[in-house]
Amino acid sequence: MKMAMEYSKKVMDHFMNPRNVGEIEDADGVGEVGNAKCGDIMKMFLKIENGIIKDIKFKTFGCGSAIATSSMATEMVKGKPISEAIKLTNAAVVEALDGLPKVKVHCSVLAEQAIKAALCDYYRRQGVDPEPILGKIPPVESCHIHD
Amino acid sequence: MEKPFIYMDNAATTKTSDSCFNAMLPYIQQNYGNPSSIYSIAHVAKAAVEGARKKASAAIGALPEEIFFTSCATESDNWAIKCGAKLGLDQGKNQIITTNFEHHAVLNACKNLESNGFEVIYLPVDKDGLISPKQVEEAITEKTALVTVMYANNEIGTVLPIPEIGAICRQKGVLFHTDAVQAIGHVEIDVHKQNIDMLSISGHKIHAPKGVGLLYVNKKINLPNLLDGGAQERGRRGGTENVAYIVALGQALEDCAKNIEVREKKIEILRNKIVESVLNEVPKVRVNGSMKHRLSGNVNFSFEGVEGESILLLLDSFGICASSGSACTSGSLDPSHVLLAIGLPHETAHGSLRISLCAENTEKEVDYVIETIPKVISRLREMSPVWNG
Numbered sequence: 383m384k385m386a387m388e389y390s391k392k393v394m395d396h397f398m399n400p401r402n403v404g405e406i407e408d409a410d411g412v413g414e415v416g417n418a419k420c421g422d423i424m425k426m427f428l429k430i431e432n433g434i435i436k437d438i439k440f441k442t443f444g445c446g447s448a449i450a451t452s453s454m455a456t457e458m459v460k461g462k463p464i465s466e467a468i469k470l471t472n473a474a475v476v477e478a479l480d481g482l483p484k485v486k487v488h489c490s491v492l493a494e495q496a497i498k499a500a501l502c503d504y505y506r507r508q509g510v511d512p513e514p515i516l517g518k519i520p521p522v523e524s525c526h527i528h529d
Numbered sequence: 530m531e532k533p534f535i536y537m538d539n540a541a542t543t544k545t546s547d548s549c550f551n552a553m554l555p556y557i558q559q560n561y562g563n564p565s566s567i568y569s570i571a572h573v574a575k576a577a578v579e580g581a582r583k584k585a586s587a588a589i590g591a592l593p594e595e596i597f598f599t600s601c602a603t604e605s606d607n608w609a610i611k612c613g614a615k616l617g618l619d620q621g622k623n624q625i626i627t628t629n630f631e632h633h634a635v636l637n638a639c640k641n642l643e644s645n646g647f648e649v650i651y652l653p654v655d656k657d658g659l660i661s662p663k664q665v666e667e668a669i670t671e672k673t674a675l676v677t678v679m680y681a682n683n684e685i686g687t688v689l690p691i692p693e694i695g696a697i698c699r700q701k702g703v704l705f706h707t708d709a710v711q712a713i714g715h716v717e718i719d720v721h722k723q724n725i726d727m728l729s730i731s732g733h734k735i736h737a738p739k740g741v742g743l744l745y746v747n748k749k750i751n752l753p754n755l756l757d758g759g760a761q762e763r764g765r766r767g768g769t770e771n772v773a774y775i776v777a778l779g780q781a782l783e784d785c786a787k788n789i790e791v792r793e794k795k796i797e798i799l800r801n802k803i804v805e806s807v808l809n810e811v812p813k814v815r816v817n818g819s820m821k822h823r824l825s826g827n828v829n830f831s832f833e834g835v836e837g838e839s840i841l842l843l844l845d846s847f848g849i850c851a852s853s854g855s856a857c858t859s860g861s862l863d864p865s866h867v868l869l870a871i872g873l874p875h876e877t878a879h880g881s882l883r884i885s886l887c888a889e890n891t892e893k894e895v896d897y898v899i900e901t902i903p904k905v906i907s908r909l910r911e912m913s914p915v916w917n918g
Contacts, residue, residue: 397842403912418876418915421836421856421864425914441914445838445857449912486857 390480396450401457404439413499422448424496447486455493533848535894540885546736549777556773564770574772581779588782590719597744597762598775602710603634605729605744608755609706610638617674624672625649630870657819658687658871666697675704680712684867685818686827695724714785715824737781741774792888797825799895806899826886831877834916835909843905855879
């Protein structure tokens with residue numbers, strides 16, 4: 383029962399003042415990854431116009447870094463074309479947050495996957511097979527991903 | 530408003546009291562002699578260690594010669610369990626009985642014995658975080674070398690029926706050890722009356738500094754050494770005595786044995802105020818562990834739809850120190866083994882919050898905490914996808 387680590391100022395800022403929290407009722411794509419058993423669930427909502435992510439919101443159940451990575455990831459893709467959002471990596475999210483403790487890197491993986499899962503849903507709703515574009519989205523039991 | 534500082538994580542560690550701090554100071558720069566030496570500052574140091582031993586023994590109903598100072602309770606637990614097992618092995622006994630919600634110092638010492646051919650029985654605690662003396666009685670066989678059961682649990686604060694378990698072990702002629710790290714100072718302990726053969730104590734949970742503990746060993750038991758070395762501690766535990774810290778531990782034990790009922794009643798009233806308020810103000814919350822058989826200063830909640838580390842970080846932003854049994858705070862992938870042992874599903878264990886009070890906590894602090902907790906929980910639930918409030 384201990385606080386396992388120290389977070390960077392940026393992580394704490396995004397945890398204390400998370401950006402883009404909430405839901406989009408008429409979302410064009412919704413993605414959810416993680417599971418409650420592992421202690422992390424991220425849900426992302428996308429509003430897409432002309433191939434641009436016009437709006438993005440998230441809801442996250444999880445630790446400080448799960449909330450901070452969700453917040454940072456949404457900020458990094460908001461207003462960007464889908465083609466750029468697809469390229470968002472967990473490493474880029476970690477870097478933007480000035481690093482994450484090693485045991486928390488899996489949170490950034492979840493954030494990347496949550497956005498991809500939402501895009502996946504968007505393509506499916508458009509009647510497009512997402513797999514050639516996004517690749518395979520791994521199963522949701524990703525809490526045990528480290529590094 | 531200036532951010533307050535409210536420490537309610539006394540099960541993790543405590544602030545060193547003025548009384549302990551003042552008692553130990555003369556043995557750092559003044560009477561720094563090695564207690565084994567012959568000049569006067571060494572004599573003074575030696576006398577201080579023996580004075581601490583008297584205080585420690587008086588606090589738990591032991592004899593001074595039954596007290597062995599150690600570096601911490603983890604050492605005490607390892608000594609009692611590994612060397613107690615060795616004693617049993619000499620008589621052809623190779624079985625250890627413990628519970629499934631012990632501290633890791635006990636669990637991992639038992640795991641070590643398992644890898645050395647011992648059979649370890651982990652008695653399952655019930656949903657309230659208790660075991661019955663009958664469970665112990667039924668588990669004991671002619672192969673049982675040692676029973677080790679914690680006096681009170683570190684996470685959920687449940688107090689186990691140690692005198693009754695002690696009586697059974699005494700009757701069956703089985704060695705009995707208890708880790709009393711959380712119980713000492715909060716529960717009346719009398720090792721002889723309660724049939725306890727060995728008992729571990731840590732200084733830093735009772736307002737002495739970190740880095741000192743003790744093991745009580747009943748004088749009838751010829752416990753083999755864990756640490757071989759010089760003649761310190763009657764040749765049973767080598768290593769130059771940590772005089773100042775031993776003095777502080779003696780002082781802490783003398784202090785905490787005083788007015789135990791009055792002090793604990795005061796703490797309990799504050800704790801109960803937190804419990805009642807949180808259960809009233811926050812929906813979908815439960816208290817983990819028996820409220821009846823429980824340390825007066827402990828409460829452990831599980832909040833639905835939120836995760837423990839987030840709760841702690843937000844509480845910290847309000848100046849409140851507490852802890853959790855979530856995976857993210859345990860440093861592993863699984864939530865606390867204690868919360869799983871009482872049957873909580875993983876998702877409920879992840880949302881746990883432990884608050885542990887001491888006599889220094891005030892009603893004003895409690896009022897601030899009960900005002901803050903609902904704010905913190907609802908803020909996290911607002912951003913939780915699994916909360917449908």
